[in-house]
Amino acid sequence: MSIMAMPLSVASKVTLGKSEFAGKGIKSAAPSTRLAKQNVRFAIKAAGYEDELVKTAKSIASPGRGILAIDESNATCGLRLSSIGLENNETNRQAYRELLLETPGLGEYISGTILFEETLYQSTTKGKKMVDVCNEQGIIPGIKVDKGLVSLPGSNNESWCQGLDGLHSRTAAYYKQGARFAKWRTVVSVPNGPSELAIKEAAWGLARYAAICQDNGLVPIVEPEVLLDGEHGIERTAEVAEKVWSTVFSYLAENKLLLEGILLKPSMVTPGNGSKVKATPEEIANYTLTMLKRTVPPAVPGIMFLSGGQSEVEATLNLNAMNQSPNPWHVSFSYARALQNSVLKAWKGQPENVEAAQKALLVRAKANSLAQLGKYSAKGEAEEAKKGLRTCTARAAARKHSKIIPVVSSE
Amino acid sequence: MAVSSNMALKSSVSLGKTDFMGKTVLRQSAAPASAKPTVSLAVRAAGYEDELVKTAKSIASPGRGILAMDESNATCGLRLASIGLENTEANRQAYRQLLVTTKGLGEYISGAILFEETLYQSTTDGKKMVDALAEENIVPGIKVDKGLVPLAGSNNESWCQGLDGLASRTAAYYKQGARFAKWRTVISIPNGPSELAVTEAAWGLARYAAIAQDNGLVPIVEPEILLDGEHSIDTTLEVAEKVWAKTFYFLAENNVLFEGILLKPSMVTPGASAKVRSTPEEVAKYTLTLLKRRVPPAVPGIMFLSGGQSEVEATLNLNAMNQSPNPWHVSFSYARALQNTVLKTWKGQPENIESAQKALLLRAKANSHAQLGKYSAEGEAEEARKGMFQANYSY
Numbered sequence: 001m002s003i004m005a006m007p008l009s010v011a012s013k014v015t016l017g018k019s020e021f022a023g024k025g026i027k028s029a030a031p032s033t034r035l036a037k038q039n040v041r042f043a044i045k046a047a048g049y050e051d052e053l054v055k056t057a058k059s060i061a062s063p064g065r066g067i068l069a070i071d072e073s074n075a076t077c078g079l080r081l082s083s084i085g086l087e088n089n090e091t092n093r094q095a096y097r098e099l100l101l102e103t104p105g106l107g108e109y110i111s112g113t114i115l116f117e118e119t120l121y122q123s124t125t126k127g128k129k130m131v132d133v134c135n136e137q138g139i140i141p142g143i144k145v146d147k148g149l150v151s152l153p154g155s156n157n158e159s160w161c162q163g164l165d166g167l168h169s170r171t172a173a174y175y176k177q178g179a180r181f182a183k184w185r186t187v188v189s190v191p192n193g194p195s196e197l198a199i200k201e202a203a204w205g206l207a208r209y210a211a212i213c214q215d216n217g218l219v220p221i222v223e224p225e226v227l228l229d230g231e232h233g234i235e236r237t238a239e240v241a242e243k244v245w246s247t248v249f250s251y252l253a254e255n256k257l258l259l260e261g262i263l264l265k266p267s268m269v270t271p272g273n274g275s276k277v278k279a280t281p282e283e284i285a286n287y288t289l290t291m292l293k294r295t296v297p298p299a300v301p302g303i304m305f306l307s308g309g310q311s312e313v314e315a316t317l318n319l320n321a322m323n324q325s326p327n328p329w330h331v332s333f334s335y336a337r338a339l340q341n342s343v344l345k346a347w348k349g350q351p352e353n354v355e356a357a358q359k360a361l362l363v364r365a366k367a368n369s370l371a372q373l374g375k376y377s378a379k380g381e382a383e384e385a386k387k388g389l390r391t392c393t394a395r396a397a398a399r400k401h402s403k404i405i406p407v408v409s410s411e
Numbered sequence: 412m413a414v415s416s417n418m419a420l421k422s423s424v425s426l427g428k429t430d431f432m433g434k435t436v437l438r439q440s441a442a443p444a445s446a447k448p449t450v451s452l453a454v455r456a457a458g459y460e461d462e463l464v465k466t467a468k469s470i471a472s473p474g475r476g477i478l479a480m481d482e483s484n485a486t487c488g489l490r491l492a493s494i495g496l497e498n499t500e501a502n503r504q505a506y507r508q509l510l511v512t513t514k515g516l517g518e519y520i521s522g523a524i525l526f527e528e529t530l531y532q533s534t535t536d537g538k539k540m541v542d543a544l545a546e547e548n549i550v551p552g553i554k555v556d557k558g559l560v561p562l563a564g565s566n567n568e569s570w571c572q573g574l575d576g577l578a579s580r581t582a583a584y585y586k587q588g589a590r591f592a593k594w595r596t597v598i599s600i601p602n603g604p605s606e607l608a609v610t611e612a613a614w615g616l617a618r619y620a621a622i623a624q625d626n627g628l629v630p631i632v633e634p635e636i637l638l639d640g641e642h643s644i645d646t647t648l649e650v651a652e653k654v655w656a657k658t659f660y661f662l663a664e665n666n667v668l669f670e671g672i673l674l675k676p677s678m679v680t681p682g683a684s685a686k687v688r689s690t691p692e693e694v695a696k697y698t699l700t701l702l703k704r705r706v707p708p709a710v711p712g713i714m715f716l717s718g719g720q721s722e723v724e725a726t727l728n729l730n731a732m733n734q735s736p737n738p739w740h741v742s743f744s745y746a747r748a749l750q751n752t753v754l755k756t757w758k759g760q761p762e763n764i765e766s767a768q769k770a771l772l773l774r775a776k777a778n779s780h781a782q783l784g785k786y787s788a789e790g791e792a793e794e795a796r797k798g799m800f801q802a803n804y805s806y
Contacts, residue, residue, distance in 0.1 A: 246663035253656030259704050290709070294669050298738045299703040328708045328738040 049217040053261030054301075056180045056219045060140055060263060061302025061330035064369045065111035069306075069336035070100055071144035071183065073116060080340070086349045090118070098124045098133075099347060100340070103358040107138035109365035114142040114183050114221075114334070121177060131178035142181035142221070143174045145209070149187060158198040161186035161205050164212070171216035181219035183265065184209045190240055190272060191230040199247055207251035214261055221304065221334070223265035224248060228308050230272030234279050238269045238287050245295035259299040265334050266292070267308050268318055281314075285321035293328075302330040307338035312364055312385040313378055314338075316371045323374035332372045339364045342384050455668050456624040463671030464711075466590045466629045470550055470673060471712025471740035474779045475521035477631075479716075479746035480510055481554035481593065483526060490750070496759045500528070508534045508543075509757060510750075513768040517547030519775035524552040524593050524631075524744070531587060541588035552591035552631070553584045555619070559597060568608040571596035571615050574622070581626035591629035593675065594619045600650055600682065601640040609654055617661035624671055631714065631744070633675035634658055638719050639802055640682030644689050647679050648697050655705035669709035675744050676702075677718050678728055683800050691724075695731035702739075712740040717748035719800035722774055723791050724748075726781045733784035742782045747799045749774045755794060 060067065072080060077096070078088030086092050097119050100106075113134055120143050122130050134141040146163040163184060171182060186202040188194045202224050210220035224244050226237060245266070252259070269287040271279055279287075292303060307315040315338035322331050333339075342364060347357035364385070370376040456463060470477065482490060487506070488498030496502050507529050510516075523544055530553050532540050541551045556573040573594060581592060596612040598604045612634050620630035634654050636647060655676070662669070679697040681689055689697075702713060717725040725748035732741050743749075752774060757767035774795070780786040 242663065246660060250656060250660035253652065253705075293709040294707050295663075296708075297704050297706060298708055299700070 047215045047217075049214065050258055050261065052180075052217060053214055053219050053258060056140060057261050057263055057301045060112040060181065060219070060304075061332065062111050063330070064373050065109055066332035066368055066372055067142070067304050067334035068100065068106075068110045068113045068139075068339055068365070069183075069334050070097060070119070070340070071114040071116045071142075072336065073144075073148070074118065077116070080344055081349075084344050084348045092349070093118065094122055094125065095349075096344075096347070097122070097130065099354055099357055100343070100361060101130060101133045101137070101139075103361050105362065106365060109362070109369035110137075110139050112140040112142050112181060114144055114181075115179070116144055120174065120179060129178070135178070140180050141178055142183060143179040143218070144185075145170060145174070145182045145213070145218075146184040146186070152198055152201060155195050155198050156192045158189055158192050158195060159187055160198070160201045164205065164208055167209065167212045168216065171213055171218050175217045179218060181221060181263070182209075182213045183221040183223060185223040185225060185265075187225045187227050188240065188244055189227050189229065190232050190236060194240060194244075199244055203244065203247040203251045206248055207255040207257065210252060210257050210262060211255040214258060219261055219263060220257075221263045221265045222248065222252070223306065225265075225306060225308060226267045228267070228270065228273045231274040231276075232272040233275055233277060234269060234271045234283065234287055237271065238291050241266070241269055241291050242294055245291070249295060249297070259297060260301060262300060263302045263304055264296065264300060265304050265306050267306055268310075270310075270318075273309070281317045281321035284318050285324070288318075289322055289327070296329060298328040300329050302332060304332050304334035307333070307335045310338060311387050312338045312341055312367075313381050314386075316364075316367045316376055317378055319368060320371035320374060320376040323372060325374075330372075333368045335364075335368065339368070341387075342382070345384060455666050456671065457626070459624065459627040460668055460671065462590075462627060463624055463629050463668060466550060467671050467673055467711045470522040470591065470629070470714075471742065472521050473740070474783050475519055476742035476778055476782055477522045477524060477552070477714050477744035478510065478516075478520045478549075478749055478775070479524045479593075479744050480507060480529070480750070481524040481526045481552075482746065483554075483558070484528065487526070490754055491759075494754050494758050502759070503528065504532055504535070505759075506754075506757070507532065507540060509764055509767055510753070510771060511540055511543045511547075511549075513547075513771050515547075515772060516775060517549050519772070519779035520547070520549050522550040522552050522591060522744075524554055524591075525589070526554055530584060530589060539588070545588070550590050551588055552593055553589040553628070554594075555580060555584070555592045555623070555628075556594040556596070562608055562611060565605050565608050566602045568599055568602050568605060569597055570608070570611045574615065574618055577619065577622045578626060581623050581628050585627040589628060591631060591673070592619075592623045593631040593633060595633040595635055595675070598634055598636045598650065598654055599639065600636065600642050600646060604650060604654075609657055613654065613657035613661045616658055617665040617667065620662060620667045620672060621665040624668060629671055629673060630667075631673045631675045632658065632662070633716065635675075635716060635718060636677045638677070638680070638683045638800060641684045641686070642682040643685055643687060644679060644681045644693065644697055647681065648701055651676070651679055651701050652704060655701070659705065659707070669707060670711060672710060673712045673714055674706065674710060675714050675716050677716055678720075680728075683719070683802070691727045691731040694728045695734070698728075699732060699737070702737075702741075706739060708738040710739050712742060714742050714744035717743070717745045717799075719798065720748060721798045722748045722751055722777075722795040723788055724796070724798070726774075726777045726786055727788055729778060730781035730784060730786040733782055735784075740782075743778045745778065749778070751797075751799060752792070752794055 077093050081088050081092050119130050131141045146161050149159040149161055152158045152160040186205055188202055206222050210222055213220035226241050268284055269291050270284050271277055315335060319333055342360045343357050346360040347353045367376055487503050491498050491502050529540050544551045556571050559569040559571055562568045562570040596615055598612055616632050620632055623630035636651055678694055679701050680694050681687060725745060729743055752770045753767050756770045757763050777786055
């Protein structure tokens with residue numbers, strides 16, 4: 001019998017945590033779902049999707065492949081479009097996502113793509129569902145399910161991520177529409193502490209989101225982004241990252257997550273972007289892998305890094321450095337800007353540029369595919385690809401466009 | 412750059428100390444408050460980091476495992492009594508001497524856990540026990556816990572004592588030549604386990620581990636989930652997942668250096684009185700699933716306890732776990748499963764020492780092969796197959 005299909009407990013209702021007795025021969029205060037005998041304590045985890053979750057996660061975490069993140073909210077997508085002089089309307093967003101997803105041969109390097117809700121329900125101009133385009137490419141469609149960052153009361157000007165309300169029905173609907181994995185991005189800010197409160201809230205929100213996803217057949221990508229902002233050194237980042245991930249995994253365990261059916265989306269361990277001391281790809285790889293080896297159990301099939309403002313080439317070089325020897329998990333990418341930047345600039349919204357833009361996407365996707373295999377070389381990379389993508393302008397613009405006043409810009 | 416030497420100790424400055432109600436800033440820090448959060452690192456493990464990592468790696472070396480011979484005087488008395496010997500220091504010395512002077516033992520044994528008495532003992536030739544071990548390239552370790560006592564507020568469960576004075580004791584043990592330590596607490600499934608018992612077990616282990624590292628000893632982390640009970644292998648898995656999740660979380664909170672610890676788990680099996688038994692392959696599958704779900708790859712070695720399994724069972728199960736590469740060294744830390752036949756062969760007679768030592772080498776080699784995934788039970792003697800489970804077993 002497959003151990004994955006084995007009914008594993010949902011449990012804490014029965015014994016764990018519910019048997020704090022004051023004395024010897026005891027009746028515990030039983031919640032209504034309490035089962036009479038201690039040996040009848042199993043409920044099926046993840047509501048029966050276990051095998052599928054494991055299969056999906058493995059497929060996304062396949063050698064030489066990674067995730068194309070195109071789940072920018074409409075507001076953020078608007079920033080991308082305006083950067084090439086386009087208006088932010090549904091037609092343009094459709095045209096852009098269509099360009100990306102219909103890139104011939106994309107599935108050789110891309111195993112999954114994260115969509116925004118609008119795209120999940122969209123079709124191409126020729127009337128084909130976006131999810132069908134993905135599936136035909138061998139690319140699994142995923143869906144961003146969080147509802148953005150807001151101020152965290154009681155913290156040091158930090159944020160928390162909303163989205164649990166109604167998540168259960170939303171994820172069920174997304175599954176029906178064809179999504180098979182989900183993403184939730186929360187943030188942790190080093191200059192603001194981070195406070196114990198902010199870390200706990202981030203980790204707990206992720207754990208709850210993840211459990212709800214698995215219950216509805218979606219592989220949850222777990223993303224607590226430790227923001228690049230700040231002057232701190234790489235060791236401080238490592239310290240914070242270790243604390244964050246340790247807390248995350250503790251809560252994932254408490255929420256009975258099936259670890260073989262999740263994916264992670266960490267930030268790499270680097271110095272803050274305002275730090276005077278820069279780090280080489282090898283240093284970043286060393287610190288990042290050390291941090292992961294200390295916190296991530298091998299049951300987790302894949303770790304898909306976010307690029308978080310690194311240049312396209314930086315993001316690829318760093319990933320490559322991390323794959324110079326075998327890792328206990330698939331170590332790959334889930335890049336948005338680091339895959340799309342050159343594409344946008346090649347397209348400029350012109351239909352005659354679509355082919356060139358798609359070629360640009362393939363160039364970046366292939367580069368990162370090679371990096372996943374540890375075989376990438378930066379020779380011959382264009383100047384554009386080397387430009388850092390973290391600018392104050394982008395953040396200021398984000399603040400202007402969004403309704404809340406975030407501490408940091410939203411993806 | 413050796414990353415291990417620079418990873419942080421923390422909490423004094425920022426984490427946990429910035430729970431503000433409003434905006435600006437004034438932190439009430441108990442600890443050295445620096446104006447900027449950037450200065451927050453202290454070196455873990457008081458400077459022993461490199462040595463801890465090296466020791467742990469040496470113990471977790473291919474084809475080798477731990478000989479646990481740290482029975483308290485009372486428990487050692489039981490062993491001696493089983494072969495008709497009185498429980499005296501001379502007899503305990505004779506027995507431990509037999510074990511540590513076994514020539515060639517170091518080919519299969521990388522570490523030996525001693526009881527305090529033995530750490531300070533010498534052989535009848537006047538050679539320190541720790542020196543005899545060092546000659547065989549076997550790292551001496553020391554049991555540092557002070558045993559199990561009832562846990563108030565629980566469901567008749569236990570907790571493990573030993574934190575009082577642990578810092579000075581571990582420092583003294585290091586001086587005497589010990590380089591790793593061991594602390595065994597227990598979890599009982601028939602009794603719950605209660606949240607309280609699991610939390611206490613995990614927290615005690617984490618505090619002990621931090622103190623041990625601070626004094627140069629690699630801590631072996633041992634929350635034994637007792638075999639006693641009728642529960643299924645699935646129940647054991649569930650409990651084990653809970654126990655290890657808590658243990659690692661608390662280890663992290665105590666800033667323990669994971670590259671410098673070893674684990675000593677019980678294998679995931681059905682309870683001793685469960686109606687449905689499991690094959691070595693099932694035990695291996697469940698156990699490896701547990702480990703893959705809970706043990707970060709930074710941990711260099713996982714050295715299983717035998718907990719009442721027969722000598723052959725313990726070897727077969729270990730072998731089944733090593734049929735393909737694991738992200739950590741998966742080996743043994745056996746007491747009864749290495750010593751049972753030895754005792755019965757020795758019977759306290761000097762003329763039997765050589766054959767008793769041969770018996771030890773036989774078992775050590777079998778487990779060495781199991782660590783490499785190359786063991787076969789053909790040719791094993793009947794004695795070696797006898798189960799050694801004792802209900803309510805206490806050390």
